[in-house]
Amino acid sequence: MSLTDRQLQLKSLRLRRRVLEIIKHAGAGHTGGSLSCLDILNVLYNRVLRVSPETFSSPDRDRYIQSKGHSVEALFVVLADRGFFPTEQLETLCRYKSHFVGHPTRKVPGIEQNTGALGHGLPIATGVAIAGKLDNKDYRVFTLLGDGELAEGSNWEAAMAAAHYDLDNLTAIVDHNTLQITGRTRDVCSNEPLDEKFRAFGWDVRIVDGHSIAQLTEVLSTRGSESRPGVVIANTTKGRGVSFMEDVAKWHHGVPSDAEYAQAIKELEDAIARMEGEEEGKRKNDIGKMGGWPS
Amino acid sequence: MSAPAPSMFSPAAMEVAQQLGLKMRRANLDEFADTLFGLARADRNVIAVTSDSRGSGKLGPFGKELPGQIIELGIAEQNLVGIAAGLASAGKIVYAVSPACFLTARALEQIKNDVCYSDNPVKLIGISAGVSYGALGSTHHSLHDLAALRAINNIDIVVPADNFEARSAIEVAAERTKPLYVRFGKAPQYQIHRDGTEFEIGRSIRLRDGGDVAFIATGETVIHALLAAESLRGKGVSCRVLSMHTIKPLDAEAILSAARSCRAIVTVEEHMINGGLGEACASLLMQAGVTPRLKIVGIPDEYTVTGIQADIFRHYGISMEGLAATAQSLLR
Numbered sequence: 025m026s027l028t029d030r031q032l033q034l035k036s037l038r039l040r041r042r043v044l045e046i047i048k049h050a051g052a053g054h055t056g057g058s059l060s061c062l063d064i065l066n067v068l069y070n071r072v073l074r075v076s077p078e079t080f081s082s083p084d085r086d087r088y089i090q091s092k093g094h095s096v097e098a099l100f101v102v103l104a105d106r107g108f109f110p111t112e113q114l115e116t117l118c119r120y121k122s123h124f125v126g127h128p129t130r131k132v133p134g135i136e137q138n139t140g141a142l143g144h145g146l147p148i149a150t151g152v153a154i155a156g157k158l159d160n161k162d163y164r165v166f167t168l169l170g171d172g173e174l175a176e177g178s179n180w181e182a183a184m185a186a187a188h189y190d191l192d193n194l195t196a197i198v199d200h201n202t203l204q205i206t207g208r209t210r211d212v213c214s215n216e217p218l219d220e221k222f223r224a225f226g227w228d229v230r231i232v233d234g235h236s237i238a239q240l241t242e243v244l245s246t247r248g249s250e251s252r253p254g255v256v257i258a259n260t261t262k263g264r265g266v267s268f269m270e271d272v273a274k275w276h277h278g279v280p281s282d283a284e285y286a287q288a289i290k291e292l293e294d295a296i297a298r299m300e301g302e303e304e305g306k307r308k309n310d311i312g313k314m315g316g317w318p319s
Numbered sequence: 320m321s322a323p324a325p326s327m328f329s330p331a332a333m334e335v336a337q338q339l340g341l342k343m344r345r346a347n348l349d350e351f352a353d354t355l356f357g358l359a360r361a362d363r364n365v366i367a368v369t370s371d372s373r374g375s376g377k378l379g380p381f382g383k384e385l386p387g388q389i390i391e392l393g394i395a396e397q398n399l400v401g402i403a404a405g406l407a408s409a410g411k412i413v414y415a416v417s418p419a420c421f422l423t424a425r426a427l428e429q430i431k432n433d434v435c436y437s438d439n440p441v442k443l444i445g446i447s448a449g450v451s452y453g454a455l456g457s458t459h460h461s462l463h464d465l466a467a468l469r470a471i472n473n474i475d476i477v478v479p480a481d482n483f484e485a486r487s488a489i490e491v492a493a494e495r496t497k498p499l500y501v502r503f504g505k506a507p508q509y510q511i512h513r514d515g516t517e518f519e520i521g522r523s524i525r526l527r528d529g530g531d532v533a534f535i536a537t538g539e540t541v542i543h544a545l546l547a548a549e550s551l552r553g554k555g556v557s558c559r560v561l562s563m564h565t566i567k568p569l570d571a572e573a574i575l576s577a578a579r580s581c582r583a584i585v586t587v588e589e590h591m592i593n594g595g596l597g598e599a600c601a602s603l604l605m606q607a608g609v610t611p612r613l614k615i616v617g618i619p620d621e622y623t624v625t626g627i628q629a630d631i632f633r634h635y636g637i638s639m640e641g642l643a644a645t646a647q648s649l650l651r
Contacts, residue, residue, distance in 0.1 A: 083410060130437060137408065138437040141428055147398045148433055151405020154390060158366075158411070178429075181398035189390075 027070060029237045030306075034299045035105070036066050036237075040265045041292045042101040042111070048285050050117040052126060056262040056275035058098035060201040060234070061168060064258055065102045067240040068166060077108050080134060086163050087152050089136050091145020092170035092199060093127040094277070099135070100124060108134035143176025145169065146196055150182045153194040153253075164247070168197050172204030174215050180225065183253075187226030190251040195244065196227075198255060199234065201262035205276045222255045234258025266291055327506060327629045328546075332639040335546045336509055344510045347485035347503035347539070348446055352377035354489040355414055359388050365412045365493065366390060370399040376416040376446050396421045400429035404439040412442075412493055419445025419461035419502045420452070427467055434498045435473040442492040445502030448478075449538070449589030450618070453627035462618050464502060465566050466594025474498040475520055476566040478538035478588075481511040484564050487518035495520075502538070504589075506628060509542050511562065523570040529557030532646040533577035536587035537563045537596045540616075540637050544587050547642035556646065569599050578604050583612040583649035587637060592617040612649045616642065 027035065039062055047053030068088060069075075075085040090099050097117070104111035109132065116122035123131035127140030139145055149167040156163050169179065186194050198218060206212045215221070219229045228248030232239040240258065248254025262276070263269030266288040280288055328336065344350075359365040359381060367373075368390045373382050382389045390406070392399050396417055403415035415422070422445050423430065434441045445464060452459035468476050475497060479485040488501045499520075516524060523535075526545055529552075534544035541562045548558035559577050563570065578584055584604075586597035597615025604610060616636055624634045632638055636645060 137404075137439075138432060141432050143397075144401055144429065144433055147401025147429070148405040148408070148437075150398075151402035151407075152409045153405075154402065155406045155409030155411050158387065159409075178397040178401065181392070181395035182401065185392050185395070185398055185402065 030299070030303065032066055032070060032237045034296065034303065035070070036063050037265065037292055037296045037299065039066060039101045039105060041289060041296070043097045044280070044285065044288055044292070046100065046114045046117050047097055047279055049115060050119070051279055052118050053097050053279065054094040054277045055279070056203070056269060056272070057092060057095040057170065057199065057201065059264045059266065059269065060260040060262045061092070061095050061199040062098045062264070063235045063237065064168065064197055064199065064240060065098050067237055067244060069102050069106050071241050072244045073166070074163070076106070077133065080108070084161055084163055087136050087149070087165045089139065089145045089149045089152070089165070089167045090128050091139055091142065091167050092173055093140035095199070096126065096128050099128060100132070103132070103134040106134070142170070142173040143178040146179050146182040149194060149196070150186045150191065153186065153191040154189055156193050157189065157191065164193050164195065166195050166197060168199060170204070171198055171200045171202060171215070171218065172209050172212070174198070174218065175213060183222065183225040183227065186253040191253045192247050192249070192251050194253040195248065196253070196255045198257045199260055200257050201260045203262045203271065203273045203276065205273065207273050218257055226252060228252040228254040229257065230254065231257045231259065234260035235264060265295070325627070325629045325633070327632060329638065329640065332546050335549050335639060339549055341509040341511070343507055344482045346505045346507050347479055347482060348377055348505040350482040350485040351444065351489050351503065352381065354486045356381045358490065358493050359385050362412065363388060364410065366406055366414070368392065368399055368403045368406065368413060368415045370394055370396050370417045370421070372417045372446065375418060376444070378416065396425040397429050400426040400441070400443070401433050403441045404429070404433035404437060407439040407441045408437070414442045414444050414492070416444045416446060418459065419448035419464050420459050423461060423464035423467055423500070430468070430474070431471050435471050438473060438498070440496045440498055443498070443500045445500065447505050448502035449504060450623070450628050450631045451504035451506065453631060454625065456625070457623055460623060461502065462591040462623070465588070465590045465596065468500050469567055469594060469599065474500055475568065477501045477520060477564055478566060479503050479564055480538055480541035480562045481508045483510065483512040483516060484518060484562070488520070488564070491518065491520060504539050504628070506539070508539060511542060511545060521565045521568045521570060523564065523573045524562040525573070526560040526562055527558065529559045530581055531556045531558060531650060532583045532585060533559040533561065533581040534585050534587060534642065534646070535561045535563050535574060535577060535596070535600055537566060538589055540587040540589050543632070543638055543642055544585070546639035547646065550639055550643050551646060556650065558646065563596060566596055566599065569603065571603055574600050574603055575607055575609060578609045578611045581611060583646065585614050585616060585642060585646050585649065587642060588617045589637070590617050592619055614645050614649055616645060
C-alpha cells in the first residue's frame with residue numbers, strides 16, 4: 025500500500041531519529057548532511073526507484089548512486105527501512121570488520137557503488153545511463169551530489185558528457201544545503217548560481233524545496249525534458265529536524281554529547297508524537313465522516 | 320639535410336637479432352587496436368572509451384565501422400574512468416583507452432575508487448607508455464604508473480613485450496572479471512615469442528636458460544635483455560631471460576627460481592627504478608632470504624634526460640650493450 029505524504033513525513037522523522045541513534049552509537053558520522061538529504065532518499069526509495077531487495081540484482085532496476093558518500097547514515101537507515109538488511113546491523117557502524125563503514129560500499133545490500141571521494145558519482149552514473157541507452161533499457165539513474173561537492177571539476181566533465189549523449193534517463197539531485205565543512209559554500213569558494221551553470225551545460229533544471237515530500241515526488245517521478253539530463257536542485261537545511269544543528273556548519277560531522285543527544289531525540293520524538301496525534305485525529309475524523317464504524 | 324633519427328637498436332644489436340632470426344613486427348599499439356576491433360566486431364558489448372585518444376589509440380577504423388561501440392568523452396580522463404566504471408557495472412566489456420601518462424595520474428583516484436575499490440572490471444589501456452613520447456618531455460612520460468597501481472588493491476598489471484603478448488593480454492582481458500591495466504608503446508617491436516607460446520596473466524615466459532645472470536625484464540625492454548644475453552653467450556656468460564609481462568600478481572616462483580639458479584639478477588623496466596618491477600623483485604627475494612647480486616635498470620630518480628625514446632633508453636643503459644655491461648659488472 026502506498027504511503028501518503030503525511031505518512032512519509034512521519035517516516036522521515038522516525039528515520040532522522042534512527043540516524044542520530046546510529047551515529048551516537050558508533051561515536052562517528054556525518055550528521056548534518058544525513059539530516060539534510062533524508063527526505064530526498066525517503067521519497068526516492070518509497071516512491072520513485074524501481075528497486076527492492078528482491079530486484080536489486082536485476083539489470084533493469086533503477087540505480088541510485090550516492091556521490092556525497094559521507095551522508096551514508098541517511099542511506100543506511102532508508103535501506104534498512106526498505107528491508108535491504110535488518111536495522112540491527114547498523115549497530116555495527118564503524119566497528120571492526122563491519123561492512124557498515126563511514127561511506128557507501130557494495131558490501132552492504134542495496135548499495136550500487138563505493139563512493140566517498142567527492143566528484144565520482146556523476147561520472148559513474150553517466151556511464152550507467154549510457155549503458156542503459158546502448159541496451160535500450162528504460163531504467164533511470166539517480167545520483168545525489170552535495171553543493172560543496174560541485175567544486176570538484178570531474179562533475180562538470182560528466183555534466184558535459186551527459187548532455188552530449190542526451191541522457192534523459194539520468195537525474196542528478198543536488199542536496200543544496202549551502203554549507204560545507206568550512207562554512208557557507210558561497211564564502212568558501214562560490215559555485216553559484218548552480219541553476220544557470222547546469223542550464224549552460226545543457227541540462228533540464230528544476231528547483232524544489234528539498235524537504236517537501238510533495239514537491240520531491242513530483243520532480244523525481246518524472247524525467248526532465250526529452251533528450252536532456254535532469255538536475256533537481258533541492259533546497260535543504262543542513263541538520264534538518266534538530267533545532268541546534270540546523271544550518272550550522274560544525275554539524276557537518278559531529279557526534280552529539282549525551283545532553284545534546286537527549287535534546288535532539290526529544291525534539292524529534294515530540295514532532296513524531298504531534299504527527300501521530302494529528303494522524304490519529306485525522307483518522308477518527310475520517311471515520312466520523314464515513315458515518316462511524318460499520319456495524 | 321636532417322640527420323636520421325637514432326634507432327632503438329645499434330647496428331651490432333640488429334645483427335644479433337638477425338642471427339637469432341628475430342623479425343621486426345608492428346607496434347604493440349597497432350596490435351592492440353586490431354585485436355580490440357576484432358573483439359568488438361564479435362561482441363557488441365565490447366566498448367572502447369576514449370578521451371580524444373581514438374587517433375593516438377589507432378581506433379579510427381573501429382570508430383567508423385562501430386560508432387555505437389566507441390564512447391568519446393573529449394579530453395577528460397577523470398570522466399573517462401568514471402564513465403568506464405559505470406558502463407562496466409552495467410555489464411559492458413569496457414576498454415578505457417588513453418595515454419598512460421594521463422590515464423594513471425590524472426585519473427588515479429577514479430582508478431582507485433571507481434574501478435578497483437568498487438570492483439568494476441574496466442580494462443585500462445595505457446597507450447604510448449613509459450617514454451614512448453620521448454622528446455615531448457616528462458609531462459607525457461609515464462614512469463610512475465606501475466608504482467602507483469602496484470599500491471592499489473584489486474588490479475592486475477600487464478606490460479607486454481611483443482605483438483604476441485599484447486594481443487594475448489587484450490584478448491584475455493575480455494573474459495576477466497577483475498580490473499586490469501595494460502600499457503605499451505608505439506614503436507615497432509621484434510617478435511620475441513614463437514607461435515604456440517602460452518600466455519597466462521601472472522606467469523612469466525622464460526625465453527632462455529642460463530646459470531650466470533638472470534635478466535628479469537618487462538615490456539619493450541625484454542628484447543634488449545634477450546640481445547644482451549645472446550651477446551654475452553659469445554663471452555662465455557650464460558643468461559636466463561624472463562619476460563615478466565605481469566607486474567601484479569608477480570610470478571614469485573619464476574623469480575625465486577632464477578635467483579636460486581643464477582649468480583646475479585638484472586631487472587629491466589621502462590619505468591622509474593622506484594616502485595616498479597625491480598623493487599618488487601628485490602622485496603620478494605629479501606623476504607624469502609634469497610639474496611643474489613641484483614641491479615635494477617630503469618629510469619633513475621632524476622630529471623629525465625631529454626631526447627627521443629631511443630636516446631633515453633640508450634642513455635640509461637636499456638640497450639644490448641648497456642645491459643651486457645651491467646651484467647658483467649655484477650659478475651666481477
